[in-house]
Amino acid sequence: MIRGFYFSMTQYNILGTPKWIGFDNFVRIGKDPLFWNALGVTLEYVVLNIGFQTIIAIVLAVMMQRLTKSVVLRGALLLPWLVSNVIAAMVWFWLLDYQIGLVNQFLAWTGASKIAFFGDSFWAIPTIAFVNVWRHMGYTALLVFAGLQTIPKYVYEAASIDGSSEWSSFWRMTMPLLRPVLAMILVITVTGSFQVFDTVAVTTRGGPVNITRVLQYYIYQKGFAEGQFGYASAISVVLFLILAVMAALQLRLLRAGESDLA
Amino acid sequence: MTSFTRRQALVGLAGISIAATVAACSSSTPAASTSSASGEVTYWLWDSNQQPVYQKVADAFHAANPNITVKITQYSWDDYWTNVTNGFVAGTAPDVFTNHLSKYPEFVTQGQLMALDDALKADGVKTDIYQKGLADLWVGQDGKRYGLPKDFDTISIFYNKDLVKAAGVAEADLANLTWNPTDGGTYEKTIAHLTLDSNGKRGDEAGFDKSKVKVYGLGLDGGSGGGNGQTQWSMYTGTTSWTFTDKNPWGTHYNYDKPEFQNTMAWMRSLIEKGYMPTIESITGQSSADIFGASKYAMITNGSWMINQMFGYKGINTGLAPVPTGPNGKRSSMYNGLADSVWAGSKNQAAAVKWVEYLGSAAAQDIVGASGVVFPAIPSGTDAAGSAFGAKNIDVNSSFLVHIKNGTTFLFPITDHASQVTGIMQPAVDAVFTGKAKADSLTAANTQVNALFS
């Protein structure tokens, strides 16, 4: 880690020797439009990814608890997580292909117009977010489900005795009691989400025209493909700081939620 | 948990640093005389289709040099360069490997390639036996040679015979098209006529609906082509007086601000706007070859390395036509050559050089040519390949090899900072093709590119 900080202050081309340049790299980051683009793109991705993933996970978990106890169903929801990120991305890259993908063929068959899921500037990031949500939603749902299990039954019984509707019980009681679990899940998933790479590397590679050039991919491009390892390290340091701030914020929520049940 | 493994992923490579300074040993001592060479040589390549052929070559080599064995390893293209760079840093790089023009300048700068001049001179190996220009590609800015040419590729038009016939276009006509950046010439007319929408209207008929295109007259391979457009537009710019750089190889000034280039980019965009060529957004997906195999393209320009794949799709009758002639009255094709290089840190340099010399000889290249997968760099090998393809009913002689015959090839641009140039030009040209920017925005990109060389 320290070495990483060291490199962020150098000009370094992986196979040569580092040359110390102080904070120049960081100044350059401030002026680099592609960095800000990457930051914006990544933020959009994280919001969509975590937003949908968390909501879907909660919905799925609640449904698993109330609708069915079947292990098969729950296992089925976990299946996407068993496939590697790279394969999941490749499969969806085909399924959502504009010209020969099944989904667009279906859309055309129903008369709707086709969508360039990975190429269109509006759809590209949401699509990448979707692929990752697809892969992680079952797993996250199981974690939320576990959290739901820790809520004792008497709480629900008390609520129903008081005449509370399902919806209201859910919002007023289930959610607050879930807060600790949610906070832990959020810390882990947001961190992971900021570091999205595989999906982009296998599908759009940052394009077209930078609309999917997320931070981690930009770091890889600069450091590995373009041989500017010092600069790439500097961007990594910035990313690390962002993640640290986010985690600290989220952990605050965690502590706040500790005592709800006791 | 999975986030961890995913993360250990990517820049594990960029993470390779300190060890690098140790591993980047260059060979300052001249290679030991190859006559005493022995031992094992590791050799890497990426195309699994060529692996059996090269195994045959290795066997022949071993028969001629019983003291040396060659061990061939193949990695898919996606992983190949990662592994090579890892190998440099870790000290586990192969003795010999297939090298690519886009990567080799940086390897030279990093001191990872062994200069072959002394060894070649000592062994009396001639480097003028290859197709014109190929050998020069592999001489670095320092004047030293870093590879012996292996094979080359050119660009041609692949077309779908059934779609062309259905449009009432004669195949022979496809060989006589002309192009210019202003109105596209007979080339654009043919493309328009080959384009079909889902209502059955052709691109040059009234009522053509460009939002409902079923078959594109001309496909687009993978994207805008960035700064070199090898399979996308280099064959058009090559027929104007435009060159990529002030000199090639090792130019230091790019010419993306010139009108011939920008007008060609604008023409490409116009094809997209008219609906004859697919948009960048719609081709962000599966390979153009697969889309061709799904009968969505009547024609597409692509490279000779794709021949076997393009001819292998079920239900598609593929044909070949040379690229159109342009404003200078001739055709043109970018000419890219692969070579085999020796790693500077190889522990068995003598044997490695011997293997490279063999690979660069007619003996090896005739074997490779006869297998009908690529065009070897030595003319006899090229002819062997021409016949081998011909035996499969693939006419390369009047399409890909016509440039060799007529001397209408030009070299892939080789400069320093290649990947940074790509980093700038790819989004810039993408922006023109998607209509987000006009062709003159490329002047600003050109300034950025040339700033790298100051």
Add this chain to the structure above:
Amino acid sequence: MTTTPVRASATPQARKHHRPVSLGRIVAWVAMIAFLIVTLFPFYWMLRTALSTTRSLPSAPGSLLPVDFTWGAFERVLGLGSRAQAVAEGGSGASVNFWLYLRNSVVYAGSVTIGQVFFCAMAAYAFARLRWPGRNLVFGIFLGALLVPPIFTSLPNFILVKNLGLLNTLPGMILPTFLMTPFAIFFLRQFFLGISREIEESAALDGAGPWRTFFRIILPMSTAPVTTLAILTFIATWNDYFWPLLVGNTEQARVLTVALGVFRSQTPAGSPDWAGLMAATLIAAAPVLVLFFAFARKIIDSIGYSGVK
């Protein structure tokens, strides 16, 4: 007063009671089915592609059935079948020493799992139950390690393995993650925190020290979450791609996921051998699937224990 069983059950026992089929319930089932379709359809598509001939795939992109049905892809992956046949079908024709790679994957994933579970369990117990100065700070640092971008962790790991001369060997691959990973410690610590202290107190009264308490009492009580962690670790390590690619590139040390790279694109801008790739994915996922369904109930029930207090 009895609780009304008509409400949607928060308890398992209410399952058998009669519930009115409300609109909300129908909507919920429709949503569940939609999720299942989205989740499972790609797997069906993978199976269908694996049973097709690669060369013919583009000709029928909308087909839901295998295109030109053939077992060829599976043969390619398992290293059976001839090269000529593989190339004829559009496959990559490269040889795959399947059983060797399978063995390597098992060794790699298995060793890492055993090591991590063992050491992390002990560490987690230390964080959860034993009191020592700086405990929370060290735990905070571990948590912070979750945030570190990979560039900072792969670098020292790779150099360490190289300096130990363990590049391209299985031990070298296993080593860096063998001892612990923040997630595992976090996960188990949460569970250990939830164990009632009375048990430990009674053990202490009987004269048991921390070691014995841990091995004789806590561990046996925690088979469920430990098993869960083991399975999660196994799955993640099994699917690991880039680290084994980095460190294990020779035949002897290659794992299955890296070997799958053979089916990816052979040439720049070429297409992968789809049928082979899908077949390889399914086969690579099979051991994990088997493992999962064997322990499914245990995992799912036990994840309950890891819920954060």
